[in-house]
Amino acid sequence: MTEVKDAGITPVPLEAGNISALKEWRLRVLKSDCPECYGLCCVALHFSASEGFPLDKAPGKPCPYLMANFKCEVHHSLAVRGYKGCIGFDCLGAGQRVSRVTFPLQSWRTAPKIAKPMFEAFVVMRHLYELLWYLSEALERCDGKRLRRALHEELQEVDRLTCLDAEALKKIDMNALRGKSNALLIEVGEQVRGVYGNGKAAPQAVRQRLGRYADLAGAKLSDMNLKGANLRGAILIASDLRHSDLSGAELIGADLRDSNLSGANLSGALYLTQAQVNSAKGDRETRLPEILDRPVHWV
Known part of the structure; x- marks a missing residue:
């Protein structure tokens, strides 16, 4: 090769x-x-109106807002224009x-x-x-x-x-x-x-729902000890995780779109990415791993 x-x-x-x-x-x-x-994510990838975009775009077709210098014409107004998918991409x-x-x-x-x-x-x-x-x-x-x-x-x-x-x-x-x-x-x-307790400190009703690919969309999980929870591939869309402790929680592949992480502790979370953080909601009190940036759209 x-x-x-x-x-x-x-x-x-x-x-x-x-x-x-x-x-x-x-x-x-x-x-x-x-x-x-060269604005590759804005042209190489496809997106659809059902996945956080206001319209459909075929792969290989430039986004209508991609300028000649490869910058985004509406970068500072993506949310109001319905381009949540762009905000959540990294x-x-x-x-x-x-x-x-x-x-x-x-x-x-x-x-x-x-x-x-x-x-x-x-x-x-x-x-x-x-x-x-x-x-x-x-x-x-x-x-x-x-x-x-x-x-x-x-x-x-x-x-x-x-x-x-x-x-x-x-x-x-x-x-x-x-x-x-x-x-x-x-x-x-x-x-x-295991070091963080495998999520055993969470309430029993919540522990029963934890695990790989758990469906926790819209779940009320605020103010909980979720240390070491297995949330691999979990659906956490629009979940309420305010002020919860997710230290050591495994989040690889978890869908955090519109989840509320205000005041939550994710500083020791495992396999958390910038894209996941970007797609969620948070505030100045949200604790993130040092490698990740606090999204500018967070309050």
């Missing part, structure tokens, strides 16, 4: 035990940097990686022939960056030499895949890669949740 040169993108630090360097790398690299991207840095490294010399506008492969590369790269996000956090928080070594090797492999050229990226078996990584992420999740 052909690899492209890493043009200024710092590779993940994988020295044994160097967790501080790994944290610094996550803060610097796994962050979306829109000025360094590429984790995949956009600038494709724009500046995979295709370093031309954009899809100046070179229309590369548009399709660039868009395809972005879709794959975002999946890879999502895995980098989860695996790097798992490596930070895991316990045990065997598990640490396995995560070290998997993170190194995914990081190597991000350096492939566009044609090679298309050939990645993402399902197989996700399956292998997911086994490790689940193991770390069990470790972390």
